[in-house]
Amino acid sequence: MKIKDELINLNQQKQKGWFKQFWSNLYRSIFRYGKIPQDAEGQSYAVFNNLFLHIHPVKVSRHSLKFSYTFGLGIIAAILFLILTFTGVWLMFYYFPSATEAYNRMLDLRSSVDFGFVLRNVHKWAAEAMVVVVILHMARVFFTGGYKPPREFNWMIGVVLLLLTLGLSFTGYLLPWDQLAFWAITVGTSIAGYAPIIGEPLRKFLLGGDTVGQEALIRFYVLHVVILPGLMVIFMAIHFWRIRKDGGLSHPSENEPTKKGNSR
């Protein structure tokens, strides 16, 4: 019987025409579930078989969908990081981390390159917004008790992400190579130098010398475009994964005994 069914199926495929069949096969190879399913089970299946959608759980508590609970701060921070990655990579096509060239390239981006000022300004404002949003996100998690078990590890990952955000903000500040950048980094690295024991080696490591110069610029550039974003991506992946593994967002019913006992 099975062989007969398959033969009928094959016959139908032949009638469809090779071109349609090719696209149908290709589509099927990407989206296993076929057309967009209408029933709950099919939709769940579609969600957790898609890399981009599977970040969301199949079922969420009604509570965590309420906008005023999260204000979407976490996802805003993630989207800002995407914007910063995109604009940053585009800026890299024109920027040159050289003490003699950097400032001129920045001015060229602002005045001559088509849409250069847009990319630069979007990068700058998204960076400042990201610092604000990340801190607000941290405040929200604190006020809703999201740092409590079982989410205490994810809170610590979040602290690492905050420090990485500040590190990216700090290293990016030097790159325009103007007076503001120069003195801000002079002061900033001097503050780092006041740390006990590791302070002076840390200052030397950041600056590559005693004063802010070419060595400092290249070090900040490498940190800003490779090392810190790379670490950021790794820790963001862990952060998102842990949200799911720790049972989604925190919600008030969590720590109150329900009829079935503790909901956790």
Add this chain to the structure above:
Amino acid sequence: MKKNYTRTKPPEIDRRKFLTSLGWTGVGLSTLIASIGNLLYLKPAIDYGPPTLLRVGKPEDFKEGIKEIFETERVAVIRDKKGFAAISLTCTHLGCTIRTSEMGFECPCHGSQFDNDGFVTGGPAPKTLDWYQVAIAPNGELEIDKSIKITPGTYFKV
């Protein structure tokens, strides 16, 4: 004959445990050594910064009681009755370049104040400005070595 193969007391470390701990020791040591190597690589080995030795001119070019400012080198050369002094213009607070004021020096960043000898008279600066070694170069010019710091208040007599 029947031999008794059962051990009365098993050894505390069997072969598996020993080899496992040996393996982990190897992993730990190689990680440690690699980390030290990476840190040493990142430690700045060559100073690409501005030269520490600078010649500022003949001693007779300097007038008594006037602070001669070398802004890019961040040094003030002072001639006094006691002799010559080269005082750093890098603020000891957070590294800004200081400027001369009526009382001596002041920092534009956070308002630290210093007297003519670089001693702190106000503001957040924690210590006296650096004094650099002054010497006479073979061609008769004053030579300042920014890598050698001397006790503040030690004037160089020509």
